[in-house]
Amino acid sequence: MSVAIVTGASRGLGSAIAKALAADGHAVAVNYAHDQTGAEKVVAAISAAGGTARPYRFDVTDEAAVEGGVAAIVSDLGPIDVVVNNAIGPHDPRSIEDQTWQSHLDQLTFCVKAPLLLLKSVVADWKARRSGCLVSIGSEVVDIGNPRSAPYVGAKAAMIGLTRSWARELGPFDIRVNLVSPGFIPVERHAEVTEEAFDAYRKDVAMNRFGVPADIGAMVAFLASPGGNFITGQTFAVNGGRTLA
Numbered sequence: 001m002s003v004a005i006v007t008g009a010s011r012g013l014g015s016a017i018a019k020a021l022a023a024d025g026h027a028v029a030v031n032y033a034h035d036q037t038g039a040e041k042v043v044a045a046i047s048a049a050g051g052t053a054r055p056y057r058f059d060v061t062d063e064a065a066v067e068g069g070v071a072a073i074v075s076d077l078g079p080i081d082v083v084v085n086n087a088i089g090p091h092d093p094r095s096i097e098d099q100t101w102q103s104h105l106d107q108l109t110f111c112v113k114a115p116l117l118l119l120k121s122v123v124a125d126w127k128a129r130r131s132g133c134l135v136s137i138g139s140e141v142v143d144i145g146n147p148r149s150a151p152y153v154g155a156k157a158a159m160i161g162l163t164r165s166w167a168r169e170l171g172p173f174d175i176r177v178n179l180v181s182p183g184f185i186p187v188e189r190h191a192e193v194t195e196e197a198f199d200a201y202r203k204d205v206a207m208n209r210f211g212v213p214a215d216i217g218a219m220v221a222f223l224a225s226p227g228g229n230f231i232t233g234q235t236f237a238v239n240g241g242r243t244l245a
């Protein structure tokens, strides 16, 4: 059975990605750092649907924690075949005057450091087996250039470069590396967003509606499926055409 890890899968898009991968037959490691109840709910939903999943609590930004977490997953489920870099920390907008180098480091830690730690934990095994699928979750904010959000936008932009460089370096080993860039997909943390803000966003979406977390899950599951076998180094916007212009 193929084994997948989804970082930050206790809620939001990560939980939908975990469910989509499990529905496609992957055994899924549901990673989280704080919300044990949320992770257990995701695991229970996958099990109830006939899939295989287990929760793994570790901080994806901590090198020793990633090493330990990956070792536990391999011991429980077997060698990892698919890594999905999805976890993110707080990224509230603020003016340049209120941004610091630490604001940038906080985002780079999730968007560059964590994906690097995860990749390093599997890459020797993937090279030896001449297979592996890495999918990171970027954002359309890179194309839009959301103001007051440079630390987040810059870190998400870095993910495009990582994806392209890693894809070229690892392509000869049949290891594929891709990036899925969602639009604004309402999840639990958007409960306080006003109707006006939703309307303002929707008017710029070609399909004039919001996507749902399962839309992102489906794209990731496709990239991890045989259909994705010859796709690498690419960025896929899943945003109803918001970034067409």
Ligand SMILES: NC(=O)c1ccc[n+]([C@@H]2O[C@H](COP(=O)([O-])OP(=O)(O)OC[C@H]3O[C@@H](n4cnc5c(N)ncnc54)[C@H](OP(=O)(O)O)[C@@H]3O)[C@@H](O)[C@H]2O)c1
Residues within 6 Å of the ligand: 007, 008, 009, 010, 011, 012, 013, 014, 031, 032, 033, 034, 035, 036, 038, 058, 059, 060, 061, 085, 086, 087, 088, 089, 137, 138, 139, 140, 181, 182, 183, 184, 185, 186, 187, 188, 189
């Ligand atoms: N939703 C959107 O509209 C949207 C749009 C574009 C891009 N994205 C991207 O999609 C991804 C998911 O976004 P989301 O909206 O679903 O986020 P979210 O609801 O805030 O969920 C973040 C997840 O990351 C986990 N997490 C936080 N710190 C962690 C750590 N140190 N180690 C491991 N896990 C950690 C959280 O779990 P715990 O609380 O249990 O730690 C949670 O499961 C992110 O990369 C985000 O940038 C989202």
